[in-house]
Amino acid sequence: MNKNRRLLITASLGLAGASVGLYSHQRGLRYPRIGYEPEPLPVEINGAFGGFKLHNLIPVLPNKTSTINxxxxxxxxxxxxxDAQITINAKRGQVNVIINNIAQTATLLVEGSGIRNIDEQQEGITRTIKIDTAIEQxxxxxxxxxDEDGYKFAVIGDSGGNTELDWCLKRSTQLGAQFLLHLGDFNYGNGDYQRAITVFQNAPIPCYISIGNHDFNDSGLIYHHFRSNLGEMNNVFTVAGTRFVNIDTAADFLPASAGMRGRLFQELIESPQERQLFFTHRPLCDPRPGEDHNVGSYKGVEWLSNSINAAGGGALLTGHVHHSAELDINGIHQYTIGEGLGHDDVLLQRQVAKLMVGTVEKGRRPKLSWEPLNMPWSAHKSHTHLKKLKKRGDPRLIDWYSALDFQISD
Ligand SMILES: [Fe+2]
Known part of the structure; x- marks a missing residue:
């Protein structure tokens, strides 16, 4: 090989390496299970009926129980x-739209002329809309x-996907919440993922979900179930003047600023706001003494807290550690609301678990308060309880819980 040819090959390899490096740097690597950050979900769909532009909506797999034509x-x-919206550039003819996770109290608003017929059926939080248009429009x-003065919502994470999740939703509704922020980890194995999807699809109130580490990877990368059924991994919306920001901390990023999360923060920082709530799975700081189950990534805590402050600041709502606590870190008040399994109830054999209820009102700062979870013993069915008790190695508690589990399994 002559010298020029060798130089050319070396230069080409160097260029290819630099391109891969730049691509990886911007897109982001996720770990500990190595993979690239996924591309954003589509915001436009084109089909036989025309084009759909989606705002705060994602395309999902069809519900198998639907009886629509x-x-x-x-x-x-x-x-x-x-604030979900669809703009349909309709061809002449008929189309059905099935939309899940719409508040039961919300009313369909149709803008556009030339509609021959539009019919909306409501079943819980699902709307089925049949549209028949006479012209292309x-x-x-x-x-x-x-248009109420304020809205109430509940917050909890780490529920698993079993009857504890059912109870968290029931309790949220009892407390008057109009929606739930779920802080992730609804999948602790053995059918939890699919069960949780069904529960969220049939919930009494809409659920806006932050993806947890157990929902992102398990025996492999599994986050595609989340994105094809439940949500995008980062998004932002405003209710009664408060900006809610859903942040993905399910797996580490390299670098911390990469991917969809980094791009979302670039947009937020360009328009900082005063009244904000950030919600995510992993905390900036583990509130348990001697534990460090917090946001990972090299310089991840520093990047995330600086980004929240640059976007205008606000409280951070997190789960992940099966615990309730408040602390201040890097100028941010962090609430950890991770008692969705109510495991401390089992450990202490009395109801101690809590969830959070918030209120947002126009012109006012959001208000947050702790409320008892009041989970009945019949709801403590997750296999995670027994797994945790065995790890703890307290035979008295294992016997007590096993007897309880036996009774409620019948
Ligand atoms: Fe977690």
């Missing part, structure tokens, strides 16, 4: 925020919430 083009979507659909 599938000979007509049908689009299945899930709202990932209260643009139709905009949205579901505004009633």
């Amino acid at each position: 599938q000979s007509i083009p049908t689009v299945s979507l899930r709202a990932i925020a209260p 643009e139709v905009k659909l949205s579901w505004p919430l009633p």
